[in-house]
Amino acid sequence: MQTDASAMRILMNRSILWCAVFLASACGSDKSVTPPTTSHALTTLGEGRVTERFTGEIWVRGNIAYTTTWGSRSALGNAIKIWDVSGNVPALVDSVIVPNASTLGDIQASDDGQLLIVATEFSPGSIMIYSLADPVKPQLISRYMTALTAPGVHTAEVQRVNGVLYAFLSVDPASGTPARLVIADLSNPAAPTQVFTAVMGSPYVHDVFVRDGILMTALWNQGITIWDIGGAGNGSVSNPIALGNVQTVGGQVHNIWWFHNGVTGEKRYAFVGQEGPGAVGVASSGDIHVVDVSNFASPHEVAFYHLDGAGTHNFSVDETRGVLYAAYYNGGVRAIDITGDLSSCSAADRSADGRCDLAKMGREVAHGLGDVGPVYVWGVQLVGSTLFASDMLNGIWKLTAQ
Amino acid sequence: MRAGDIFGLGAQAIGVVTRVSPAIHGRDLTEGYLSQPALMAVLSPWGEALTLKATVNLEGLTIERGELTPGIYGEGYIDRRHPHTYLHELLVTSAHRFRPDGVSGASITVGKGFAPFGTDDPMARPFEKYPINHHLAQILERAVAIGAVRAGPWIFEAGAFNGDEPTGPGDVPNRNRYWDSWSGRITFVPWPQGEFQTSYARVKSPENPTGGGADQRKQSASIRLEDVQHSGYALFEWARTGDYVGSGRTFSFTSLLAETSARYDRMSGALRIESTERPDEQRLLDEFRTPVPGTDLSIAGRSRWTIISGRVAANVVNARSFTIEPFAEVGRAKVSPTLRPSGFDPRQFYGSDRIWSVSVGARLAFGMPHMRMGRYGVAIAEKPRAKMGGMNMDNM
Numbered sequence: 001m002q003t004d005a006s007a008m009r010i011l012m013n014r015s016i017l018w019c020a021v022f023l024a025s026a027c028g029s030d031k032s033v034t035p036p037t038t039s040h041a042l043t044t045l046g047e048g049r050v051t052e053r054f055t056g057e058i059w060v061r062g063n064i065a066y067t068t069t070w071g072s073r074s075a076l077g078n079a080i081k082i083w084d085v086s087g088n089v090p091a092l093v094d095s096v097i098v099p100n101a102s103t104l105g106d107i108q109a110s111d112d113g114q115l116l117i118v119a120t121e122f123s124p125g126s127i128m129i130y131s132l133a134d135p136v137k138p139q140l141i142s143r144y145m146t147a148l149t150a151p152g153v154h155t156a157e158v159q160r161v162n163g164v165l166y167a168f169l170s171v172d173p174a175s176g177t178p179a180r181l182v183i184a185d186l187s188n189p190a191a192p193t194q195v196f197t198a199v200m201g202s203p204y205v206h207d208v209f210v211r212d213g214i215l216m217t218a219l220w221n222q223g224i225t226i227w228d229i230g231g232a233g234n235g236s237v238s239n240p241i242a243l244g245n246v247q248t249v250g251g252q253v254h255n256i257w258w259f260h261n262g263v264t265g266e267k268r269y270a271f272v273g274q275e276g277p278g279a280v281g282v283a284s285s286g287d288i289h290v291v292d293v294s295n296f297a298s299p300h301e302v303a304f305y306h307l308d309g310a311g312t313h314n315f316s317v318d319e320t321r322g323v324l325y326a327a328y329y330n331g332g333v334r335a336i337d338i339t340g341d342l343s344s345c346s347a348a349d350r351s352a353d354g355r356c357d358l359a360k361m362g363r364e365v366a367h368g369l370g371d372v373g374p375v376y377v378w379g380v381q382l383v384g385s386t387l388f389a390s391d392m393l394n395g396i397w398k399l400t401a402q
Numbered sequence: 403m404r405a406g407d408i409f410g411l412g413a414q415a416i417g418v419v420t421r422v423s424p425a426i427h428g429r430d431l432t433e434g435y436l437s438q439p440a441l442m443a444v445l446s447p448w449g450e451a452l453t454l455k456a457t458v459n460l461e462g463l464t465i466e467r468g469e470l471t472p473g474i475y476g477e478g479y480i481d482r483r484h485p486h487t488y489l490h491e492l493l494v495t496s497a498h499r500f501r502p503d504g505v506s507g508a509s510i511t512v513g514k515g516f517a518p519f520g521t522d523d524p525m526a527r528p529f530e531k532y533p534i535n536h537h538l539a540q541i542l543e544r545a546v547a548i549g550a551v552r553a554g555p556w557i558f559e560a561g562a563f564n565g566d567e568p569t570g571p572g573d574v575p576n577r578n579r580y581w582d583s584w585s586g587r588i589t590f591v592p593w594p595q596g597e598f599q600t601s602y603a604r605v606k607s608p609e610n611p612t613g614g615g616a617d618q619r620k621q622s623a624s625i626r627l628e629d630v631q632h633s634g635y636a637l638f639e640w641a642r643t644g645d646y647v648g649s650g651r652t653f654s655f656t657s658l659l660a661e662t663s664a665r666y667d668r669m670s671g672a673l674r675i676e677s678t679e680r681p682d683e684q685r686l687l688d689e690f691r692t693p694v695p696g697t698d699l700s701i702a703g704r705s706r707w708t709i710i711s712g713r714v715a716a717n718v719v720n721a722r723s724f725t726i727e728p729f730a731e732v733g734r735a736k737v738s739p740t741l742r743p744s745g746f747d748p749r750q751f752y753g754s755d756r757i758w759s760v761s762v763g764a765r766l767a768f769g770m771p772h773m774r775m776g777r778y779g780v781a782i783a784e785k786p787r788a789k790m791g792g793m794n795m796d797n798m
Contacts, residue, residue, distance in 0.1 A: 054745060071702055072685045074427070074750040102687045122686045122693050154697055175478075175569035175694050178612060203614035203695065221614055252647075252699070277616065277645070277652035277699040280745025284700070285652075374743045393743055 042333065042368035042387065043400040048083050048090030050395035054280070055081075057314070057379045058390035059107045059116075064135045065090060067390050068104035068118060070378075071280075077103045080118060082136055083396055085388065090396045093136050098128055106155040110165055115141070115189055117167055121152035123174075127167055129189045144192045148182055150174075158186070159210035161237050162230055167192065168208045168215070170201075179205045181217060183237055195238040200225070206275070209256040214296070215240055216256045216270060223247035224256055224272055226296045243296040248272050248289040249304065249353070255314055258293065259338060262320035268294045269302075269342060271324055273312045281376050281393055284329035286311030290342050290358070302343035303356035305363070307331050314379040316387070323365065323402050325387055327377040333368035333389055335402045366402045408446055412770030415439040416530055418763030420470045426481070426689060428753030436464040437763075438525055440490065442770060450497040450507075455515075455778070457492075461485035462571025468690055472735050472757045473534040473707040475680050477567050478694040483532050487543050487568045491515040497779040509779025511548040511561075514575065516776040517541035518548050518559035519585040519603045520622040521639050523775035528635070528663040528672035529713055531731055531761060535657035535678040539622055539641040540776060541585060541603055543568050545575040552780040557589040559781050565606035565617075569694055579613070582606040585620075591783045597626040610695035616645040616652065636662040645681075647699055655679040655704065663713075668720070672713040679706050682739075682746035703746035709735040715765075725767045733759040 052075045056068035063086040069077035080096040098104060101120035109116050109132060116130040116138050126145030130138035144167075151174035156167050165186040173179040179201040184192040204220040213231020216224055225245045228235030235241035254275035260267050270293045276285030290303035305312075310331025317324045322339035336358060345356035358364070369375045369389065376392040387401040416437045425431035439460040446453045468482025477484040493513030500506045516523065520539040524532040533539075544563035551558045564575040565583035585603030592598070600623040607615040624639040637660065644654040656679050663672035682703040683692040715729035735757040737748040748755045774782070 070684075071745060072689055072751060073747070076687075076689070100687060102685060102689075121697070152693070152697070172693065172697050173610075173612065173695055175573075175611065203610055203612050204697065206698070254698075275698055275700075277647055279653065279700065279704065279741050280702045281743035282741045376743075376745075392745070 039335070039364045039366050041370060042335065042366050042402065044369065044372060045386075045398040045400060046087070046089030047372070047394060047398075048092060048396040050081060053077055053079055054392045055378065055390050055395050056103070056105055056392070057107050058381055058388055058396060059109055060085065060381045060383050060388050061109045061113055061132075061135065064093075065388055065396060066107050066109075066116065067396050068107045070103045070105065070392065072102070077101075080104060080107065080138070081396075082138070084136075085396075085398060088398060090398055096130075096138055100124055101126075103152075105153070106157075108156065108158045110158055110186075111160055115158070115165075115186065117156050117158050117186075119153040119156040119169070121154065121172065123150050123152060125149045125152035125171060127153055127156045127169060127184075129186070129192070131189075141189045142191065144184055146182075146194065148180060148194075148197055151177055154204070155207045157208050157210060161210065161213060164237070166195070166237055168210060170205045170207055170218075173201075173203055179203060181205050181208070196240065206253065207255040209258050209270070211258050211260070214258070216258060218253040218256050218272070220253055221247075221251035223251065223253055224270065224291065224299070226293065226299060232296060244299050246291055246299040246301060248274065248291065248301050249355070250274055250276070250287065252276050252286060254286070257315045257317055257324070259317055259324070260319055261322060261339070263322070268292055269338065270299070271315060271317075271338070273315060273326070275313065276311050278311060278329060281374060282330060283309075284311035284313075284331070284376075288312050288324075288326060288336070288358075290356075292343060301355060303345075303358055304351070305334075305336055305358040307334065307359070313377070316380045316382040318382055318401065321402070325380045325382055325401070327380045327389065329376050329378075330374070332370050332375055332377055333380055333387065333399070334364055335366035335368075337363040337365050368399050369397060372397075410442075410444040410770040412442040412768065413440065414765065414767040416763055416765045418530055418761050420531075420759060420761040422470045422472055423758045424753045425470060425472070425757075426752060431470060433470055435469050437461065437469055437530065439464055440525070442773065444770070444773075450499065450509075450779075453495045453497070453779075455491055455493050455495065457490040457775075458488060459486040459490040460488065462488055466571070470759070471531055471534070472733070472759055473678070473680060473709060473737070474532060474536065475534065475683075475692070476537040477569065478692055480683065480685065480690060480692050482690045483536075485571050487571050487573060489514060489574070490543065491775070493546075493778060495779045499780070505780075506552050506554055507780040508552070509550045509781070511546065511550070511778040513546065514543065515546055515778070517544055517546055517563045517583075517585045517603065518550070518561045518587040518777075518781065519601045519620060520587075520641060521599070521624050521626070521637065521776065526773065526775045527637070528661065528670075529674060529711060529731060530729065530763065530765070531711065531733060531759065533659055533661075533674065533676050533678070534680060534707055534709065535639075535641055535659060535676065538620070538643045538655060538657045538678065539639060539659070541605065541620070542776075543575075544583075545580055547581070548778060548781075550779050550781040555591045557587075557591065557781050557783065559587045559589075561585055565608050566611040567608045569611060576611055579606070579611070587781075589781070589783065594784050595628040595630060597624075597783050599624050599626075615695055616647055616699055619644045619646055619651075633665040634663070636660070652699065653681065653701060653704060655681060668717040670715045670717070674709075674711040676709045676711075677706060678709075679704055679740060682744070701745075703744035704740045705737050705744075705746060705748060706740050707735050707737055709733055723769050726764055727767075728764040729762070731759075731761040735759070
C-alpha cells in the first residue's frame with residue numbers, strides 16, 4: 001500500500017480520535033447503593049465473631065447454634081462452628097472440621113434433635129450425618145455420597161414424610177452433568193439409601209420445601225414445581241407426581257417457604273426467594289415473590305417484595321404472628337407482614353404487571369443489622385422471640401424479633 | 403509453485419520452571435512444565451483460494467494441573483493457566499483479492515478457532531507467561547463462521563460462534579450452542595506494520611455449557627505496531643467484559659495492557675505492564691480450581707491485578723528450521739480488591755498483596771515459525787508474500 005505523508009497523518013489522527021471516542025463511550029462503573037428503609041430497627045443483642053472463614057447457614061436448637069462456613073478466606077469453608085447462644089452474646093464452644101470439603105452450605109437438625117445434617121461442596125459432594133446425642137460434640141455417623149452427589153450438594157433439606165426421615169439433596173450441575181434432586185432415606189443414618197433422583201432445574205435446583213406430603217422445588221429459571229409425595233394423591237417420596245409449576249418473575253428461584261397461617265389455618269401462599277447476581281460483601285439482588293398455591297395445578301404469582309440495592313436469601317417465618325424474616329445479604333434482615341390477602345392492593349401499590357408490591361403497601365415492619373457496619377446475611381432462624389442471623393462477613397448475630 | 407508455498411509445518415514447546423512467591427496461603431511454589439507444546443500446519447493447494455490451517459495443542463497432556471500464573475483465571479482454573487484444547491484450530495479459509503496486486507478482498511472462514519475479536523493470542527506474543535486478561539481480550543476455541551472484507555486500509559470482520567467455553571482439553575464446541583454468539587471487528591491499517599482495531603462481542607452463557615448462565619458483552623480496542631524487520635513490536639490494548647443477566651449488567655472487568663519487545667542480533671528483551679480486573683470466585687478443594695459452572699450468578703469479589711513483567715532471551719541455536727531460545731521472565735503483581743468489603747481478600751488468601759513470579763526456560767521450535775493467531779483470510783493485516791521461501795510463512 002502506498003500513501004503520501006499528509007494522507008498518512010490524516011489517517012493517523014482520525015484513527016486515534018476514533019479509538020479515543022470508542023474508549024470514552026465504553027466507560028462505566030458498577031453501582032454501589034445503600035438499602036433504604038423506614039421500618040423500625042430490630043434490637044441487636046450480640047455477635048459471635050468469625051474472621052478466618054466466611055460464615056454460611058445457621059441452625060439453632062435450644063441454646064445451641066450451628067453455623068457452616070463457605071469459600072476461601074484465610075482458611076477453607078470446611079468448619080462447623082458450635083455456639084452457646086443462651087446469653088446475649090453467642091459464645092463459640094467448639095468447631096468440627098469436615099474433611100474433603102471446601103464449602104458447607106446447608107445445615108439442619110432433624111425434628112427429633114437426634115441428627116445434624118450438613119451439605120458439602122464441591123467434589124466430592126456429600127451430606128455429613130452427625131449424632132447430636134451430645135449437642136456440643138456432634139459425632140459423625142456417616143457420610144453419604146454417591147456418583148450422583150459428586151459435583152456438590154448445594155442444600156440438604158431434612159423432613160419427615162409419613163413418619164420416615166428423608167434428606168432432599170439439591171445437587172450442583174457440573175461440566176456435562178445437569179443439576180439433579182436426590183432423595184435419601186435416613187431411617188438408618190449409618191447407611192442412608194437413595195429412594196429417588198431426577199434431573200431438574202434450569203440450570204440449577206437450589207433448594208426444596210417439604211410439608212404435608214407436598215414437595216416444592218426451587219428450579220431457578222424454571223420457577224417452582226409442586227409435587228405430590230404423599231399429601232395430595234398417589235404420589236410418594238419414591239415416585240413424586242408433578243402437580244403444577246409457575247415461573248416467577250425474573251426466575252433465579254433459590255428457596256421457598258410454604259406459609260401455613262397459624263391463626264387462620266390458611267395455606268394459600270408460598271414465598272419464593274430470588275437469588276440474583278451479587279458480590280459477597282457489597283452487592284446482591286433478587287426479590288421475594290408471593291405465589292398463590294391454593295390450587296396446586298395452577299400456582300400464580302400475586303405479589304412481591306423488592307428492596308433497592310439488596311437481594312434476598314433464606315427465610316424464617318413466625319407463622320403465628322404472620323411475619324416473614326428474610327436474610328437480605330448486604331441489606332441485613334427484613335421482617336415483612338404476610339397476614340391477610342396479599343393479592344389485594346390499591347392501584348398505586350400495584351406494579352405494571354398487576355402484582356401487589358408489599359414494600360409500597362408498607363408491609364416491611366422491621367429491619368435488622370442496619371447499624372452494625374457492613375453485613376452480608378446468609379440465613380435467619382426464629383426461635384421463640386429471638387432471631388438469629390448468620391453473616392458471611394462477621395459470623396453470627398442474635399437479635400430481638402419483631 | 404514450490405512445496406513450501408503449498409504446505410507448511412511447524413512445532414514448538416517451551417520447557418519452563420516457575421517460582422511464585424507467595425502462591426497461596428503464604429506458601430511459595432516452584433513447578434516445572436512443558437508448556438505450549440503445539441504442532442502447526444498450513445496447506446494452501448490453490449494459493450489463497452483455499453487454505454487449511456490446523457493447530458494441535460498438547461497442553462492437556464503436559465499441564466493438566468494448570469501452569470502457575472498469578473492472577474490468571476478462566477475455564478475452571480484460577481492462579482493457574484488452563485490447558486488449551488487439543489484441537490486448538492482447524493479452519494478452512496477461502497479468500498479472493500479484488501486485484502492481483504492489491505490487498506483489498508474478501509474471505510470466508512469456517513471451522514474451530516478464534517472469533518473475530520480482540521488481539522492476538524498470547525501464545526504468539528513475546529512472553530511465555532500469559533497476561534491475565536486472556537479471557538477479556540480473546541475469544542478462542544469456538545466453532546466459528548467468519549466473513550471478512552478488506553477495502554484498502556480498512557478490514558471488516560463479522561463472525562458467529564458457540565458461546566460456551568471449553569470445559570477441558572478434550573472438549574468440543576456444544577452443537578446445540580452453535581452460532582448463539584457473535585462478534586465483529588474493524589481494523590484500520592494505515593501502514594503495513596501498524597494496526598488499529600476495535601471489536602465488540604456478545605457471548606451467550608460462556609461459563610455454563612448448558613446455557614442459563616450470565617451472558618457477556620465484550621469490547622476491545624488496540625494499537626499494534628511492528629517494524630518492517632520484525633525486530634521491534636509494541637501493543638497497547640484496552641478490553642472490557644460486562645456480565646449481563648438479561649439486559650441488566652451485573653459486573654464489568656476492565657483491562658489495560660502495554661507490551662513491547664525488541665530484538666538485536668540473537669538477543670531480545672520485552673516489557674509488559676498490565677492492569678486487569680478479574681472476578682474472584684468460589685474455589686474447590688484444589689484451591690487453584692473453581693466450579694464450572696458456578697452455583698449461581700454471584701462472585702466472591704473483584705480484584706485489580708497490576709503486573710509488571712520483564713523478559714530477556716537469547717536465540718542460541720538458529721539453524722535453518724530449528725531454534726532454541728533460553729529465556730528468563732520476572733513478574734511482580736500488586737493485588738487490590740475493587741469491591742469492599744470483599745469476599746476475597748488477597749492478603750488473607752495469599753498472605754500478601756504483592757506476588758513475585760520468576761520463570762526460567764527455553765523455547766524450542768522447528769519448521770514454520772509460530773504465526774500470529776486470531777485472524778484469518780483477508781483479515782490478516784499483512785498480505786502474504788507472493789512467494790514464501792522455504793517454510794517461512796510468518797505472515798500467513
